[in-house]
Amino acid sequence: MENSQSLWQLAFTYFLVINPLGNSPLILSLLKDYDFQRQKKIVLREGFFAFIIALVFQFFGEHFLSVLGIEAPALSLCGGIILFLLALMMIFPHKDEGEKKQLKQEPFIVPIAIPLLVGPGSLSVIMLTAANEESTFKVSAAITIACAAMIAIVSSAPYIQKVIGKVGMTVVEQIMGMMVTLMAVEMILKGIAGFINGL
Amino acid sequence: MSLKIILTLFLIMDSIGNLSSYLQMVKDLDPKRRRYVIIREMLFALVAMLIFNFIGEFIFSALNITEPTVRVTSGVILFLIALKILFPSPTSLRANLPKQQPFITPLAIPLVAGPSLLATIMLYAHTEPSLLVMFSSILIAWAASVLVFLNASSIQRFLTDNGLIACERLTGMILILLAIQRVLEGIKQFVATY
Numbered sequence: 001m002e003n004s005q006s007l008w009q010l011a012f013t014y015f016l017v018i019n020p021l022g023n024s025p026l027i028l029s030l031l032k033d034y035d036f037q038r039q040k041k042i043v044l045r046e047g048f049f050a051f052i053i054a055l056v057f058q059f060f061g062e063h064f065l066s067v068l069g070i071e072a073p074a075l076s077l078c079g080g081i082i083l084f085l086l087a088l089m090m091i092f093p094h095k096d097e098g099e100k101k102q103l104k105q106e107p108f109i110v111p112i113a114i115p116l117l118v119g120p121g122s123l124s125v126i127m128l129t130a131a132n133e134e135s136t137f138k139v140s141a142a143i144t145i146a147c148a149a150m151i152a153i154v155s156s157a158p159y160i161q162k163v164i165g166k167v168g169m170t171v172v173e174q175i176m177g178m179m180v181t182l183m184a185v186e187m188i189l190k191g192i193a194g195f196i197n198g199l
Numbered sequence: 200m201s202l203k204i205i206l207t208l209f210l211i212m213d214s215i216g217n218l219s220s221y222l223q224m225v226k227d228l229d230p231k232r233r234r235y236v237i238i239r240e241m242l243f244a245l246v247a248m249l250i251f252n253f254i255g256e257f258i259f260s261a262l263n264i265t266e267p268t269v270r271v272t273s274g275v276i277l278f279l280i281a282l283k284i285l286f287p288s289p290t291s292l293r294a295n296l297p298k299q300q301p302f303i304t305p306l307a308i309p310l311v312a313g314p315s316l317l318a319t320i321m322l323y324a325h326t327e328p329s330l331l332v333m334f335s336s337i338l339i340a341w342a343a344s345v346l347v348f349l350n351a352s353s354i355q356r357f358l359t360d361n362g363l364i365a366c367e368r369l370t371g372m373i374l375i376l377l378a379i380q381r382v383l384e385g386i387k388q389f390v391a392t393y
Binding site: 064065067068069070071073074075077078081082085123124195198199 | 202203206207210282285286372373375376377379380383386387390
C-alpha cells in the first residue's frame, strides 16, 4: 500500500489516539477513593485489558467489516467523526465528568479500558490501519509498543500528577485534544477523498 | 448476502445492549412471568418487522420516495441512535425508562424494533428480490435476539454489568459504521441516478 506507515509511526499514532497523558487525569479522578497501591493495581489491569481488546479488534474487526459490507471510506469517516467528538470533549471538558463516570463498584474494563483507553476512536484507527497495512505482525507490534508506553504512563499517573501538577495536566490534555482534532479532520478528509474516488 | 442481512438485523436489534434495560424493567417479576413478557414483547416486535417487510413497497410508492432516500434516512437515524449508545446522555430514552412492565413500548418498539430497524427492513425488502431469503433472515435474527433475552440473567451473570456495558459500546461502534456506510451508499446511488 502507498500509505503504509513505518512501525514507529504506527505506534505513535496508536499512542496518540489511546491518549494516555490526556486520560491520566480522568483515570486519577475515577480512582481517587482508592489508596496508592490499589490505584496502581487497577490501572495496570485496565491497561492490560485495553491491550487485549485492541489486539482482538485488529484480527476480528476486519472480518466483521467484510461480512457487513463496510468499505474503507466509511471506516475512515467513522473514525474521524468519533475522534472529532472525543477531541471536542477533551478541548471543552465537562466540569463534572469525573463524578458522572464514577461507578459505585471498582472500575472493571468499563470505564477505564473501554471507552477511555481504547475507545471507539482508537478501535476504528486500529481497524483502519489493520485494513491498510499488509503486515499483521507490524500492526500487532505497533499496538504492543503503544500499549506498553500507555501502561507505563498510566500506571505512573499518580507520580506524573505530583510532578507537573493539576495545571500542567490540563495543558497537556488541551494540546492532546488539538492533536486528536487534527487527526480526526485528516481522517474525515481521507474518507471523503476515498468516497469521491470510488464514485 | 443473507448472512449480511441476518447479522445487520441482529446488530440493529441490539439485544445484548438492551439487556440491562430489560433486566431493570422486569426485575420484580418471577422467572415464569419474565419469560411470558419477553416472548409477548418479541412477538410484537416480530409483527412490526413483518408488517414493514410487506408494506415497504407500498410506502415507497405511496410517499413517492426512492431507494437513495431510504438509504440516507435509515443511515442518519441509525447514526444518531448509535451515537446515543456510545455517548449516553442523562436525557436519552435509555436512561429514562419507565419503571412499569413493558407493553409494546418501550421494549418491543423502539428498543428492539425501532425506526432504524424498520427502515432497514424496508430497504432490504426493496433490494432483496427473494421473499423467502428476507423472511428467513428476519426470523433467524429475531430468534437469536429472543434467545439472548430468554437467557438474560445467565448472560448478565457471565458478562457482569461492566461486560454488558462493554458489549453495548462495541455494538454502538459497529452500528455507527453501518450507518455511515449506508449514507455513503445512498449518496453514491443518488449521484448515479441524478
